[in-house]
Amino acid sequence: MRSWSGPVATLCLLIAACGDDGGGGGAAGTGGGEQVGEVVLLPPAERLVRASVALRGVRPPLDELERVKADPDELADLVDSYLASDGFGETVRDMHDETLLTRYATLPPIGDLADTPTARLQASIGEEPLRLVEHVVMGDRPYTEIVTADYTMADPVVAAAYGLSRDADGPEWQVARYQDGRPAAGVLSTNAFYLRHRSAGANWHRGRANAVSKALLCSDFLSRDVVVDGAIDLSDPDAVASAVVENPACASCHQTLDPLASFFWGFEPNLLMMKVQQSGYPLPGLFDAAQTGRWRRTSRRPPAFFGLTGAGLGDLGQLIADDPRFSLCAAKRFYAYLAQVDLDAVPLELAARLQETFVTSGYSAKALARAVVLSDEFAASHATSEGAAEGLVGMKKARPSELARLVEDLTGFRWRTDSDLRFRGGRVGPVDLLGDDAVGFRVLAGGIDSYFVVEPSHTFNATSVLVLRALAAAAAGYAVEADFDRGAAERALLTRVEPDTRDEAAVRAQLADLYARFYADFSPPESEAVGEAYAVFRDTLDRTGDVAHAWKTTLTAMLQDLRIATY
Numbered sequence: 001m002r003s004w005s006g007p008v009a010t011l012c013l014l015i016a017a018c019g020d021d022g023g024g025g026g027a028a029g030t031g032g033g034e035q036v037g038e039v040v041l042l043p044p045a046e047r048l049v050r051a052s053v054a055l056r057g058v059r060p061p062l063d064e065l066e067r068v069k070a071d072p073d074e075l076a077d078l079v080d081s082y083l084a085s086d087g088f089g090e091t092v093r094d095m096h097d098e099t100l101l102t103r104y105a106t107l108p109p110i111g112d113l114a115d116t117p118t119a120r121l122q123a124s125i126g127e128e129p130l131r132l133v134e135h136v137v138m139g140d141r142p143y144t145e146i147v148t149a150d151y152t153m154a155d156p157v158v159a160a161a162y163g164l165s166r167d168a169d170g171p172e173w174q175v176a177r178y179q180d181g182r183p184a185a186g187v188l189s190t191n192a193f194y195l196r197h198r199s200a201g202a203n204w205h206r207g208r209a210n211a212v213s214k215a216l217l218c219s220d221f222l223s224r225d226v227v228v229d230g231a232i233d234l235s236d237p238d239a240v241a242s243a244v245v246e247n248p249a250c251a252s253c254h255q256t257l258d259p260l261a262s263f264f265w266g267f268e269p270n271l272l273m274m275k276v277q278q279s280g281y282p283l284p285g286l287f288d289a290a291q292t293g294r295w296r297r298t299s300r301r302p303p304a305f306f307g308l309t310g311a312g313l314g315d316l317g318q319l320i321a322d323d324p325r326f327s328l329c330a331a332k333r334f335y336a337y338l339a340q341v342d343l344d345a346v347p348l349e350l351a352a353r354l355q356e357t358f359v360t361s362g363y364s365a366k367a368l369a370r371a372v373v374l375s376d377e378f379a380a381s382h383a384t385s386e387g388a389a390e391g392l393v394g395m396k397k398a399r400p401s402e403l404a405r406l407v408e409d410l411t412g413f414r415w416r417t418d419s420d421l422r423f424r425g426g427r428v429g430p431v432d433l434l435g436d437d438a439v440g441f442r443v444l445a446g447g448i449d450s451y452f453v454v455e456p457s458h459t460f461n462a463t464s465v466l467v468l469r470a471l472a473a474a475a476a477g478y479a480v481e482a483d484f485d486r487g488a489a490e491r492a493l494l495t496r497v498e499p500d501t502r503d504e505a506a507v508r509a510q511l512a513d514l515y516a517r518f519y520a521d522f523s524p525p526e527s528e529a530v531g532e533a534y535a536v537f538r539d540t541l542d543r544t545g546d547v548a549h550a551w552k553t554t555l556t557a558m559l560q561d562l563r564i565a566t567y
Contacts, residue, residue: 057087263313327355494510502547
């Protein structure tokens with residue numbers, strides 16, 4: 001099935017620009033909701049769409065949209081059901097990868113894992129800390145456990161790589177524990193964190209310390225305005241060691257950064273792949289308790305957390321959990337991710353309000369996410385004056401993982417391939433094209449690869465539009481063929497028509513259903529908006545005489561309409 005241009009592209013622009021509100025939709029974000037100050041909120045149905053896609057990556061079904069149209073107070077109950085869904089667990093993992101950036105971590109396919117495709121290796125190894133966070137959040141355990149847990153999570157690949165025990169008859173990902181005596185510090189005790197955040201040469205874990213401070217406290221040492229003294233001989237380790245203590249420009253950061261870095265001694269500073277090649281699997285313990293005191297011979301700074309002393313990594317986890325900056329940072333990160341705004345753009349008053357809800361709930365991440373999506377700030381559509389609520393209004397763009405789930409939920413189609421390309425020493429293997437960067441399109445669609453690209457794009461550009469068009473064409477072709485091979489009651493989309501249906505009224509009725517499902521637009525069958533889509537169906541049918549082909553063309557146009565990927 002090829003992508004269409006010309007009339008179809010024009011139709012997409014017309015669909016996005018038109019839209020008859022019809023009681024629940026119209027062009028998304030054009031108004032119809034309550035006005036609070038200088039900000040207009042989304043109407044109830046569109047507010048539900050935003051909450052649903054942000055929390056679980058799929059658009060709500062028609063019955064849920066009708067419930068909220070009839071009674072806006074139903075929104076809260078529906079949000080609670082979204083927070084219990086598997087989709088929210090995937091959202092939690094995606095959110096925390098933008099924080100921890102561990103999905104880039106991987107190991108080579110050798111020894112017992114020689115036949116494991118590299119895409120699977122990377123997906124498993126890099127997911128370890130993210131699965132731990134998901135376990136905490138979905139179990140509604142205190143969020144502080146992400147830095148205090150005495151366990152990790154392992155699937156068969158992680159278990160084989162590190163020699164962890166797991167129940168072969170249990171779930172794919174399950175609780176596991178390292179046996180090398182490492183301290184209990186949640187994600188800070190996972191091998192994936194150290195594989196991703198390495199510490200070469202005389203860095204002495206400073207990069208790891210900043211990664212922790214930035215991710216969990218929203219305090220990035222690299223963002224500080226420091227004037228470096230150019231007279232320091234950076235090639236001389238002794239000169240550098242003296243400067244970070246005695247030179248005011250250096251000490252302004254290093255007096256807190258270096259003691260924080262000292263907590264990480266005991267872990268390999270730089271786990272090179274050559275070492276893995278030599279040792280094979282399971283890897284020997286990457287933590288050595290005998291090395292925890294190496295700070296005495298390197299930075300000579302005893303472990304301390306912004307002035308509070310600690311004996312080891314377990315103490316660091318608890319110190320972070322007890323720090324008010326941890327809960328405030330979590331509040332800011334949850335809002336920034338779900339509302340797609342820059343971390344620094346989250347108003348302090350809003351962050352403080354969310355932090356209070358978070359703390360009083362017993363550090364429930366579900367309660368925090370709930371407070372975010374039910375807030376008026378999250379529901380902002382547009383402002384009535386220039387500059388009002390700058391940065392907090394406007395439509396949201398579906399992330400690659402959300403787009404994959406959204407299209408699969410609508411059509412049953414998942415964009416996958418099985419690649420024979422060689423990458424990182426092995427065959428790539430089965431790939432989810434919107435969840436991969438080696439042969440997939442995650443970065444091109446606006447996502448991150450957790451190493452070279454670490455910030456997502458929340459606006460459409462040439463590559464993200466091309467990805468959407470290719471996805472739409474593939475999904476439309478699959479959906480039509482799959483639906484027309486099934487009975488009407490089992491179909492995903494085409495429930496009102498048959499392979500030989502040409503009647504205009506029936507086709508328009510089907511299109512009206514699709515408008516509501518795709519865009520939360522309840523325009524009636526006779527509306528101008530539905531007429532635009534019907535024109536594409538009719539023109540294609542007149543040219544080809546093929547009903548299925550006409551539906552593939554029309555669905556391709558509707559699925560590549562930017563409204564399908566915005567909320």
